[in-house]
Amino acid sequence: MTAAAASSTRVDAGPAPGLAARLWRDRRARTGVIVIAVFVVGAVAGPPLLGAAAPLHLADVLSGRFAAPLSRTPDGVWHLLGTDGFGRDELGRLLLGARISLAVGLLAALVATSVGIGAGAVAGYAGGAVDRAVVAATDAALAIPRVPFLLLLVALVEPGAAVTVLAIGATGWMGVARLVRGEVRAVRSRAFVEAARGLGAGPGRVLWRHVLPNALTSALVAAALGIGTAIMLEAGLSFLGLGVQPPTPSWGNMIAAGRDALMIAPWLSLAPAAAVALVVLGFSLVADALDAAIAGERAG
């Protein structure tokens, strides 16, 4: 669901500019979107364009490894970010890693947001004992530090991208659940919901067609933040050797690989670390601006 779609479904959205337009006027949002777009375009289009510097191409390891950034091999191949300990092009691996890291982050945030919307909607709409149970579970889950719990989840399975997505998704639903629960409680007694109920719509239909579309705006902020957090956690787990496994490049395992060479080639760790930081910052800027835009829309 896009921001524009969410705002157009708000019943009392007046002639004020839509959320997307309001958002684009915010410099934070523009910066964030541009940063994210650069990485997405680089991830999609970058690896084929690099050609000769193909990251999976292993030439002469001993003479080609640890090349400095902005260096060129005798046969004229540029290594803009240098080469790693196996002589592989760091930029190429960074862009291939972007595919994995962005995909894992997006999917994990999707899992987390879906679980959160489900739990929050059921709790807020049902009320009573169901609500109390979900609230208690949410509070308990919030008390568990996320990284140690992720360690526990991946401790007993073979690490990999799919496990990473599920584990990060399963531990990130609480924020969204709280927001959606609050919104659903606010919306469920509004006149148009009563009307739908009066016309004979069942609870599932009322929740899905009438309550949820009007209760998701604030979850957008949590979802945007969640993508950044998920990318950060994927890189963190892979850094610890418990996420995406080499030779598949992910930003996290590239940071880990470069860490051994921190004293002779610090750019090998710092380049993927900077990539993680920039993308996380991008999503947090978008979330900040989204938060402000929604608050502005509410204020009128």
Added chain:
Amino acid sequence: MRAALLRRLAVAAVTVLLVVTATFAAVHLMPGDPVRLYLGPTASPAVVAATRHALGLDRPLPVQYLEWLERFVRGRWGESIAQQRPVARVLGDALGPTLVLVGGSLLLTYLGGILVGAYQAARRRSRADAALTGVTAVVYALPSYVVALGLVAVFAYGAALWHWPRALRLPAFGEAGLGADLLPPAARLADRLRHLVLPLTTLALVGIAGTARFVRGAMVEALRQPFVRAARARGLSGSRVLFGHALRNALVPVVTLLGLQLPALFSGVVFVEVIFAWPGMGRVAVQAVLARDYPVVMAVTAVFACLVVAGNLLADLLAALADPRRAAAAAAPADRDGGG
């Protein structure tokens, strides 16, 4: 006040029970088999069965669950599979170093965060405020492992490269240098403090940035309140209004922030301990995962969560002490379901 406290204690107890249940469920409902993972693919079925029996994993799940609850309450968390010694002792050795990091960084976080946030609120909409808002937003978004590696690169790699004075070449590994035990007490203390600088700075930087953002918001909000205008009208000086009135009121939400900060801190400490080879609980947990030593990971997660719950209780208590209205509101029989 007492009723509110009792209710908070009951909620905390339920939360701990759910947390301990979640750690049990995470291990026993996940598809992996700890015994097979630990023994490897070549183990004979007889050995697998014997190990499973020795670890009590062949009993029905409800029995194992009740036993885990009982053992957890009594502090007997079983044997570490990899280290062949009680989990409680493994964690006991690691708890101290972690608490040094966590306690130290909390102290710096609150001191620095309140100072920066209050300064920004006092000079709001100035150039310095805008610059600090930008800096704190960036630092807050940085993962702790990125900050840690950046600091290592600058103070270990960079300091040697740029010929910095020896005092600035900070150690990046362990909690004491080689042969530190042979040094006289003063030098030994100095050596330990030098080793503490980089890990502590990593955790504190991220914490300060987050707290400053929050304090600035709370202060700006407080400065808009009528009581601030009243204090100004009574002729109190600017700094007296700022610190005596606005900051005091802004601190109540800041104290409750502890409940959100502790889980994040215990997550960050895992990466910091691994990167700086700090012998604390986070590093123990990561090593235990790599060694498939699940009893240790279970206990670490549960202990961290209990510390978070205790921190939440403490924060609530402090907030109630600082703000009598909050205590009164919490004591009133709240209509939790009411409204819509």
